Amino acid sequence: MKTIQTLLGTAALGLAIGLTPIATMAETPANMLVIANRIDDITTLDPAQSFEFAGADVIRNIYGKLVNFDPSDLDAGYQPDLAESWTVSEDGRTITFTMREGVTFQSGNPVRAEDAAFSLKRAVLLNKTPSFIITQFGFTPENADDTIKVDGNTLSITTDKRYATSFVLNCLTATIGAIVDKELVMANEVDGDMGNKWLTTNSAGSGPYSLASWKPKESVTLSANPSYYGGEAAMKRVIVRHVQESATQRLMLERGDIDVARDLTPSDVDGLAGVDGVEVLREMRGRLMYVSFNQKHPELSKPQVRQALKYLIDYDGMENSFLKNWYVGHQNFLPKTYLGAVDENPFSFDVEKAKALLAEAGVENLELTVGVREAQERLEIAQSLQNTFAQAGITLNLEVGTGKQILGKYRARELDIYLGAWGPDYPDPHTNAGTFAYNPDNSDEANATGLLAWRNGWDTGGLTEKVAAAVVEGDTEKRAEMYHEIQAQFRDTAPFAVMFQLIEQAGMADNVEGLSLGGAITSAAYWDVTK
Amino acid sequence: MANFATETERRPWLPLPPWARGTLVTLSSIAVTMLGLLFVTFLIGRVMPIDPVLAIVGERATEEQYNAAYRELGLDRSLAVQFFYYVTDVLRGDFGTSLLTARDVSTDIARVFPATFELATIGIFFGCILGVPLGVIAAVRRGSWIDQIARVIALVGYSMPIFWLGLMGLLLFYGILGWVGGPGRQGIFYEDMIPSVTGMILLDSLIAGDWGAFRDAFSHIVLPAALLGYYSLAYISRMTRSFMLEQLSAEYVTTARVKGMSEWAVVWTHAFRNIRVQLITVIALSYANLLEGSVLTEIIFSWPGIGSYITTALLSADMNAVLGGTVVVGLVFICLNIFSDLLYKVFDPRSK
Numbered sequence: 001m002k003t004i005q006t007l008l009g010t011a012a013l014g015l016a017i018g019l020t021p022i023a024t025m026a027e028t029p030a031n032m033l034v035i036a037n038r039i040d041d042i043t044t045l046d047p048a049q050s051f052e053f054a055g056a057d058v059i060r061n062i063y064g065k066l067v068n069f070d071p072s073d074l075d076a077g078y079q080p081d082l083a084e085s086w087t088v089s090e091d092g093r094t095i096t097f098t099m100r101e102g103v104t105f106q107s108g109n110p111v112r113a114e115d116a117a118f119s120l121k122r123a124v125l126l127n128k129t130p131s132f133i134i135t136q137f138g139f140t141p142e143n144a145d146d147t148i149k150v151d152g153n154t155l156s157i158t159t160d161k162r163y164a165t166s167f168v169l170n171c172l173t174a175t176i177g178a179i180v181d182k183e184l185v186m187a188n189e190v191d192g193d194m195g196n197k198w199l200t201t202n203s204a205g206s207g208p209y210s211l212a213s214w215k216p217k218e219s220v221t222l223s224a225n226p227s228y229y230g231g232e233a234a235m236k237r238v239i240v241r242h243v244q245e246s247a248t249q250r251l252m253l254e255r256g257d258i259d260v261a262r263d264l265t266p267s268d269v270d271g272l273a274g275v276d277g278v279e280v281l282r283e284m285r286g287r288l289m290y291v292s293f294n295q296k297h298p299e300l301s302k303p304q305v306r307q308a309l310k311y312l313i314d315y316d317g318m319e320n321s322f323l324k325n326w327y328v329g330h331q332n333f334l335p336k337t338y339l340g341a342v343d344e345n346p347f348s349f350d351v352e353k354a355k356a357l358l359a360e361a362g363v364e365n366l367e368l369t370v371g372v373r374e375a376q377e378r379l380e381i382a383q384s385l386q387n388t389f390a391q392a393g394i395t396l397n398l399e400v401g402t403g404k405q406i407l408g409k410y411r412a413r414e415l416d417i418y419l420g421a422w423g424p425d426y427p428d429p430h431t432n433a434g435t436f437a438y439n440p441d442n443s444d445e446a447n448a449t450g451l452l453a454w455r456n457g458w459d460t461g462g463l464t465e466k467v468a469a470a471v472v473e474g475d476t477e478k479r480a481e482m483y484h485e486i487q488a489q490f491r492d493t494a495p496f497a498v499m500f501q502l503i504e505q506a507g508m509a510d511n512v513e514g515l516s517l518g519g520a521i522t523s524a525a526y527w528d529v530t531k
Numbered sequence: 532m533a534n535f536a537t538e539t540e541r542r543p544w545l546p547l548p549p550w551a552r553g554t555l556v557t558l559s560s561i562a563v564t565m566l567g568l569l570f571v572t573f574l575i576g577r578v579m580p581i582d583p584v585l586a587i588v589g590e591r592a593t594e595e596q597y598n599a600a601y602r603e604l605g606l607d608r609s610l611a612v613q614f615f616y617y618v619t620d621v622l623r624g625d626f627g628t629s630l631l632t633a634r635d636v637s638t639d640i641a642r643v644f645p646a647t648f649e650l651a652t653i654g655i656f657f658g659c660i661l662g663v664p665l666g667v668i669a670a671v672r673r674g675s676w677i678d679q680i681a682r683v684i685a686l687v688g689y690s691m692p693i694f695w696l697g698l699m700g701l702l703l704f705y706g707i708l709g710w711v712g713g714p715g716r717q718g719i720f721y722e723d724m725i726p727s728v729t730g731m732i733l734l735d736s737l738i739a740g741d742w743g744a745f746r747d748a749f750s751h752i753v754l755p756a757a758l759l760g761y762y763s764l765a766y767i768s769r770m771t772r773s774f775m776l777e778q779l780s781a782e783y784v785t786t787a788r789v790k791g792m793s794e795w796a797v798v799w800t801h802a803f804r805n806i807r808v809q810l811i812t813v814i815a816l817s818y819a820n821l822l823e824g825s826v827l828t829e830i831i832f833s834w835p836g837i838g839s840y841i842t843t844a845l846l847s848a849d850m851n852a853v854l855g856g857t858v859v860v861g862l863v864f865i866c867l868n869i870f871s872d873l874l875y876k877v878f879d880p881r882s883k
Contacts, residue, residue: 034719040843043587044633051589127599129592200633213723216632216639217843218835221723239719243833247698248714251706257713402846404581407590425591447594 027256033235033512033529036243036252037262040217046199047119047178049128053423053523054240056175058220060523061238063178063205066097066116066155067169069427071516071525075337078169078427082111082179082206083155086169092162092474095169097155103229105181106203106210113155117148118182120157122194130176132450133426137168163472164479166339170428173522180204208233208527217242222526233527253278253507259531260515261507265376266326269505279510282325286335286520287423287502288432289327289381291370293495295457297416300368300495304361310347310497311354312388319500322380327500332487333436335501335520339476340429340483346491354392367395370417371410373403381499382419411449413457421502422452427521429483430471437463437490458495561865568861569621572854573614581848587630617854626855631847636855639840644859645730646716647829647836650756651821657760658767659814665764666771670779671798681768688765693758697831700754712750714833721747755832759825763817770813771806778802808879815871823860 028034039054047059068081080086083097103111121144123134138160139147147158159168171177181204185195188202195204203211208230209222222238241258243249249261250268254275264272272278293300293309300306319329334341358364368389372382379400386396399406399415410418424431439453439460440446448454453464460467463486470482490496504517514528547555584601585592592600605613620627626636669681704711712718716732717725721744725735733752736744778784779802787797826838837856844852 028719032719040631043631051591127596129589129596132591132593197633215642215835216629216634217839219722239722241715241719241833242835243714244830245698245833248701248831248833251701252713255706255709255713257719402581404585404846404848408582408585411585411590449597450591450593 027509028259030531031234031236033238033260033515033526033531034258035238035240035260035262036249036258037240037260038244039220039240039242040244042214042216042220044200045203045211045214046128046196047175047180048123048126049130049196049200050175051128051130051425054220056523057518058211058214058222058240059175059178060207060518061209061222061526062203062207062211063180064103064111064207065177065179066172067177068173069518069522071518071528072514074516074519074521077166078173082116088165092165093160094156094158095165097157099153099155100229101153103206104227105184105206106225106227107181107184108227109181109183111179111181111206113150113153115182116155116179117150118185119179120148120177121145122180122185123176126194126196130174130425133171133174133176137163137171161472162474164474164476166476166479167428167430167471171426174426175523178205181206209238212237228527230527234530235526238526250507253509256509259509259512262504262517264505264507266322266324266505269325269507272507277510279508281506281508281515281517283504283506283517283519284328284336285423285502285504285517286338287421288330288333288335288498289378289419289421289500289502290496290498291385291417291419292452292456292497294413294416294418295459295495296413297368299361299363299366300416301457302361302363303493304357305363305366306493306495308354308357308361308392309389309394311350311357312385312392312394313347313497313499314349314384314388315345315347315499317349318381318384323377323500325503325505326377327502329499330501331491331498333432333490333496333498334429334483334487335424335432337520338424338427338429338432340470340480340487342484342487344488344491347497349388351388351391358392358394365393365395367397368416369397369399370419371399371401371406371415372419373406374400378419378421385419410455413444413455418456424520429479430467433467433470433483433486436496437486437494438467440464452496456495461489461493463489463494557869564865565858565861566618568857569618569854570614572857573617576848576850576853577610577613579848583630583848583850586848621854621858626858627851629844629852629855630849631844631852636851639852640837640855640859642730643835643837643840646732646834647822647825647838649731649733650752650828650834650836651759651818651825653752653756654759654821654825655763655814655818657757658763658817661760662764662767663771663810666768667775667798667803669768670772670775671794673776678772681772685765685769688761693762694827694831696761697755697758697828700758701831704754710750711754712747714751714831716748716751716834717744718747718751755828755834759821759828763814763821766817767810767813771810774806774809775802778805808875811871811874811878815867819864819867822863 037054041052042055043052044050045055045058047063050056050059064082066081066083067078070076070079082100082103084100086095086097088095099113105111120134123131124139124144125141149156184204185199188195188198190197201214208225208228210225212221212223214220219242220240224233224236226232243252246263246265246268249263250271252258253261269280272280293306295301315329319327329345330336331345331347332342370382370385372378382398386398389396409415435452437453437460439451439458441448442454442457442459446454453460466486470479470486473479473482506517511531513530516525518524583604584597588596588600601607624637629636629639632639665681669678672678705713725732725739725741725744728735728738732748733745736748784797784802787801823838825836826842829836829839841853841856844856
């Protein structure tokens with residue numbers, strides 16, 4: 001009754017105002033791709049600094065890299081982009097890239113080895129948050145001139161020791177590997193910032209698109225680059241519009257005002273079934289949902305307790321209810337599709353087993369607090385944990401806060417339990433191995449806040465050394481095997497219960513072809529899209 | 532609400548003519564209010580359990596990167612020093628840089644404020660032209676069916692979550708009927724097509740002489756503005772009704788009726804004239820509320836206004852943006868206050 005009243009009230013109001021029908025666009029123009037997405041996380045579009053999802057999507061379409069992923073064949077791994085080919089020295093430390101000839105930046109300047117060297121050095125010198133992706137190979141502001149060298153049309157980089165070549169090249173496909181136009185960027189330098197401020201809101205790339213405008217929390221507009229070496233993209237304009245609400249995104253998609261809706265809740269995705277002209281694009285992404293147990297807590301540090309808690313999670317129940325089609329069960333730190341990823345999920349909900357383990361550890365009446373940020377699915381997971389933990393006599397209190405509040409405590413090692421998500425930083429297994437299972441110094445003074453193992457106070461029991469060995473193994477097969485072993489030990493002993501991997505479900509007009517969201521390894525690409 | 536233009540001093544304490552003294556008092560109370568506002572928001576920003584440094588550098592940052600950003604923000608200085616620098620910057624019109632948008636806060640506000648201003652102005656316009664007559668009629672026909680309808684309309688306005696009503700409105704008028712444009716301030720086709728002069732798209736499209744863009748912008752604003760208007764209508768009509776009832780039961784009204792004046796003249800020239808002053812305050816108050824409190828409407832309709840700007844800034848510890856936004860909202864309140872005081876003087880002979 002209330003609903004009818006309201007609808008009548010609203011309708012009457014509309015009529016009273018004399019609302020006349022105003023024709024709206026029925027569909028988006030044929031050469032324009034319009035995407036609704038939450039883009040309020042973008043804080044900069046400088047590739048040396050950007051470290052957010054929405055920003056990475058934009059940068060992937062603006063900038064060329066030495067090596068890059070082909071959106072139509074992500075499984076093929078990195079492919080030549082601005083570097084046409086490369087050779088590796090005998091000691092495995094130096095990779096020499098030969099640049100593709102005849103490629104120009106959007107400014108008209110040629111893309112030279114000099115620009116590539118400048119871009120990498122710039123990332124090292126600026127030392128912004130994502131710089132570790134490059135500097136982990138031993139590049140420092142002091143040695144950059146000696147280790148990153150230009151010789152005519154070739155660029156050579158020399159790492160501090162031998163690493164798997166695939167590791168180095170995979171890292172160069174990350175956002176920070178974008179090659180910027182040296183002349184243009186340095187022409188806009190202010191106070192020795194190497195164009196950092198200017199690049200925040202401008203673009204200087206050679207990719208298929210250039211930045212037309214970025215209005216924070218409103219929209220990003222890209223224009224096709226007519227001189228792109230791979231040919232001009234079919235979509236002359238790409239507009240990514242910030243739309244916060246899933247229901248609103250769905251409505252806009254159904255009305256034909258947008259082509260792609262990227263933040264639909266599972267219920268809105270279900271609602272799209274049977275709507276004409278709309279389909280759902282599903283891609284496995286790299287984001288993992290996990291809970292971790294602080295090893296500074298006397299009870300949580302007991303091996304049986306860690307094990308018991310892993311048996312107290314209702315993996316299947318969650319996956320088949322509120323996480324259905326949204327997250328898929330996955331209990332390993334390497335996301336599916338990564339080198340070395342495995343499918344073994346040994347843990348299932350088993351209260352009796354958990355109780356036995358707790359009894360063995362001599363733990364009773366345990367009361368714990370889980371830190372969780374206020375996002376719908378995380379709260380639901382936390383409530384499920386609260387319920388299932390209670391079945392074994394464990395009281396779980398929820399500490400809910402904004403992402404920033406909870407994260408602050410997690411980094412300070414102050415939480416008993418953390419419920420969170422982790423996305424890989426670059427498409428190499430070391431990205432997750434290096435944070436979940438690597439912790440060279442577990443002391444408080446080390447303050448290694450970037451490492452998840454450290455945040456949980458976990459001395460990895462030998463995994464640190466194994467991770468360090470895997471990352472320098474040149475033989476890819478052997479390297480994958482090493483990650484299998486590391487993950488087996490990790491599942492058994494780690495204070496982490498990895499639970500789920502994200503599936504992105506985007507609603508899409510059915511005339512859109514060739515859109516890639518980037519899978520687990522990279523970001524969205526628009527240049528192959530046709531309508 | 533503080534009344535800045537009212538003079539409380541009886542004895543002249545400055546050898547100035549009364550109007551100059553009045554202005555001086557007004558200005559100094561504005562200054563004190565603004566300073567207090569700055570101080571309180573500044574303190575809240577500093578004691579909030581959110582780390583602004585983390586907001587910039589992200590969770591993967593090393594200690595060294597974290598410390599560099601910490602120093603860059605000036606957080607290593609004492610609170611008093613930080614506040615002093617902040618106030619002196621603000622006096623120069625510099626609100627600092629927003630962490631989230633990487634632009635000057637003043638630039639951001641110049642972008643988001645016109646959007647809210649446009650929305651709230653049309654909203655309050657709807658609210659007034661419908662709410663005032665509705666309230667008057669409801670009072671005149673007290674207890675009749677029209678009074679009942681007015682009551683229901685106001686009740687729904689009070690009790691329905693704006694969030695839900697907004698989504699339902701979108702579903703009906705945009706989704707099903709297709710009468711209005713969808714979320715956002717303009718259709719995607721017109722994105723970046725109209726040069727920004729005032730920042731208000733309706734005005735800008737008129738200036739550009741682009742009739743299509745104007746229609747498009749209008750089709751986008753009409754629904755959120757109607758929604759906001761509805762909420763202020765609910766308040767305005769109830770207040771109008773109760774003011775009118777009070778007047779209609781007064782003796783002078785009875786006298787006028789006895790004298791044989793027409794009902795129309797009694798209501799509109801006698802009774803209504805006497806509630807104008809009270810109504811001004813009510814309308815100014817609703818308008819101020821629309822200008823700062825339309826966050827949910829802005830979120831549902833993807834309307835990039837100051838309400839959602841301050842809210843997201845607050846949630847992300849973007850303190851420069853929060854402080855800048857608060858100062859602007861504070862100024863708006865003060866301006867509206869002064870404006871309604873001026874109108875008081877115009878309409879109420881006693882205050883002369």
